[in-house]
Amino acid sequence: MEYEIVIGMEIHIELGTKTKIFCSCPTEFGQDENTHTCPVCLGMPGVLPVLNEKVVEYATRAGLALNCEIAHFSKMDRKNYFYPDLPKAYQTSQFDLPICTGGVVGIEVDRVKKDIGITRIHIEEDAGKLLHESADGTLLDVNRCGVPLIEIVTEPDLRSAEEARAFAEKVRNILEYTGVSDCKMEQGSMRFDVNLSIREKGCEVLGTRTEMKNLNSFRALIRAVQYESKRQIIEIKKGHTIIQETRKWDDTKGSSSSLRSKEEAHDYRYFPEPDLVPIVLEPAYIEKIKSELPELPEAKKKRYIDEYKLPEYDAGVLTTTGVTARFFEEAVALYNEPKQISNWMMVEIPPLLKENELSMENISITPAQLVALLKLVKNNEISGNTGKEVLKEMFSTGKNPGDIVKEKGLAQMSDAGELEAIIEKIVSDNPKSVEDIGAGNDKAYGFLTGQVMKATKGKANAQVANEIIRAVVAKHLA
Amino acid sequence: MSLTREDVTYVANLARLEFSEDEVTALADQLGAVLDYAETLSGLDTSKIKATEHVLAVQNVFREDEIKPCLTNEEALANAPESEAGCFKVPRVME
Numbered sequence: 001m002e003y004e005i006v007i008g009m010e011i012h013i014e015l016g017t018k019t020k021i022f023c024s025c026p027t028e029f030g031q032d033e034n035t036h037t038c039p040v041c042l043g044m045p046g047v048l049p050v051l052n053e054k055v056v057e058y059a060t061r062a063g064l065a066l067n068c069e070i071a072h073f074s075k076m077d078r079k080n081y082f083y084p085d086l087p088k089a090y091q092t093s094q095f096d097l098p099i100c101t102g103g104v105v106g107i108e109v110d111r112v113k114k115d116i117g118i119t120r121i122h123i124e125e126d127a128g129k130l131l132h133e134s135a136d137g138t139l140l141d142v143n144r145c146g147v148p149l150i151e152i153v154t155e156p157d158l159r160s161a162e163e164a165r166a167f168a169e170k171v172r173n174i175l176e177y178t179g180v181s182d183c184k185m186e187q188g189s190m191r192f193d194v195n196l197s198i199r200e201k202g203c204e205v206l207g208t209r210t211e212m213k214n215l216n217s218f219r220a221l222i223r224a225v226q227y228e229s230k231r232q233i234i235e236i237k238k239g240h241t242i243i244q245e246t247r248k249w250d251d252t253k254g255s256s257s258s259l260r261s262k263e264e265a266h267d268y269r270y271f272p273e274p275d276l277v278p279i280v281l282e283p284a285y286i287e288k289i290k291s292e293l294p295e296l297p298e299a300k301k302k303r304y305i306d307e308y309k310l311p312e313y314d315a316g317v318l319t320t321t322g323v324t325a326r327f328f329e330e331a332v333a334l335y336n337e338p339k340q341i342s343n344w345m346m347v348e349i350p351p352l353l354k355e356n357e358l359s360m361e362n363i364s365i366t367p368a369q370l371v372a373l374l375k376l377v378k379n380n381e382i383s384g385n386t387g388k389e390v391l392k393e394m395f396s397t398g399k400n401p402g403d404i405v406k407e408k409g410l411a412q413m414s415d416a417g418e419l420e421a422i423i424e425k426i427v428s429d430n431p432k433s434v435e436d437i438g439a440g441n442d443k444a445y446g447f448l449t450g451q452v453m454k455a456t457k458g459k460a461n462a463q464v465a466n467e468i469i470r471a472v473v474a475k476h477l478a
Numbered sequence: 479m480s481l482t483r484e485d486v487t488y489v490a491n492l493a494r495l496e497f498s499e500d501e502v503t504a505l506a507d508q509l510g511a512v513l514d515y516a517e518t519l520s521g522l523d524t525s526k527i528k529a530t531e532h533v534l535a536v537q538n539v540f541r542e543d544e545i546k547p548c549l550t551n552e553e554a555l556a557n558a559p560e561s562e563a564g565c566f567k568v569p570r571v572m573e
């Protein structure tokens with residue numbers, strides 16, 4: 001029997017506002033415990049929360065970028081539950097009237113394109129952080145309490161770990177482009193919840209699902225989906241029924257365990273938040289935000305193919321993140337050789353980023369410096385191989401390519417006279433190769449070229465050298 | 479009576495409240511009476527009245543995204559029954 005995996009996701013994303021959602025405390029990450037708090041986010045009695053206008057703007061922008069309808073009327077609600085990470089004993093969220101509904105995001109896995117439906121996006125506040133390091137209790141840091149979040153809820157449209165990953169990456173790329181969040185997973189700016197069930201292929205009815213919360217990396221997402229789908233299929237094959245429950249994913253162990261069953265069902269007793277008034281957005285406001293949306297990855301990719309004549313693959317890689325696309329565009333603006341720039345950005349730069357423990361966000365060279373290097377290669381002042389060496393040096397020293405070439409004497413030998421003398425000697429020293437070529441074995445040319453490169457420490461202009469080698473060999477054979 | 483003893487126990491559990499058997503019976507009676515009274519509203523014809531999503535006729539009260547001074551760590555923890563290492567300390571919770 002063939003089984004089908006059915007996945008729906010909830011993605012929590014911290015918005016990049018300066019202040020919290022209902023108070024003026026900063027949202028800055030990594031500060032000393034309980035230094036970014038005020039009576040509002042500490043949940044003191046009698047305080048009045050006031051909604052941050054940027055939260056509404058960012059949520060609207062995110063919704064539009066993900067092809068959602070923006071609600072004319074939405075409101076905040078209280079979601080009640082007891083857990084010490086929420087001093088108020090409720091989370092201010094949105095229940096029946098969220099700010100965005102009905103979006104769609106296109107993904108592609110193994111060359112198959114598919115649309116993933118977005119049910120809704122709502123705004124809410126983050127909870128505090130519990131530290132389990134006290135000997136006889138649990139410690140609470142309220143700094144994250146009230147940091148604005150959007151929660152993106154999908155339809156159960158995903159069918160594999162790869163699709164879940166592709167969707168999550170696409171959402172991250174789009175939101176990073178729109179500037180509503182830095183989507184830094186290592187800082188918890190993007191977290192995934194996965195609802196997963198199994199059914200016989202072709203069956204219309206959904207199976208019983210389990211939920212895994214707070215997966216905080218793409219790797220954890222993929223592994224958790226693979227583990228949980230396998231676990232459920234094994235259970236079903238044994239004739240067991242799947243219990244609807246929340247499971248905790250342990251990324252170190254690579255397995256999940258039951259956290260709480262639906263018997264102590266979540267009954268959040270939602271009710272309208274009396275301290276916050278409804279949000280009413282006029283069409284003009286929504287239109288204005290729509291008109292200010294930056295070019296999104298999909299459109300950018302298409303433009304790179306049309307305008308820069310790049311292969312689809314290149315266009316896809318270069319538009320994966322906003323910073324990569326910006327670097328490329330700055331380089332192309334200085335130097336109209338998109339394919340050359342693309343090749344170097346896709347092939348040479350990534351390993352150097354890794355080696356230097358950098359990313360495109362804090363890359364140590366500028367687009368102008370890359371362009372200066374590519375011009376040296378294009379004009380045959382240095383060879384491609386030397387160019388790679390120079391780039392490596394640029395990464396570690398930050399120096400300009402021209403200076404590195406000068407300092408290290410890396411300029412290419414294109415002077416025919418100088419090369420001719422070297423080649424004449426090499427050909428004379430290798431009569432066997434000349435013989436081989438005479439016998440029709442052209443491979444010997446490669447050997448001679450290698451010798452020339454060795455003698456010139458790789459600085460010989462390969463094209464000029466090859467021409468001279470052929471001429472000299474012909475002379476010897478004559 | 480519109481409210482059962484089970485309803486009372488369920489709600490009490492959600493609110494982390496504990497009641498004796500007698501109290502549950504009494505509360506089922508009293509809360510039931512309140513709910514029955516509220517039920518009289520269902521007798522009204524509301525077909526031509528717009529749903530009330532919020533009790534206030536005010537909308538769009540926002541603040542600018544500007545940082546203002548926070549409490550110091552000492553001020554934040556001043557009312558905490560227990561604190562440790564700059565944090566509020568609560569009974570141990572399971573992860």
Ligand SMILES: [Zn+2]
Nearest residue numbers: 023025038041
């Ligand atoms: Zn605050």
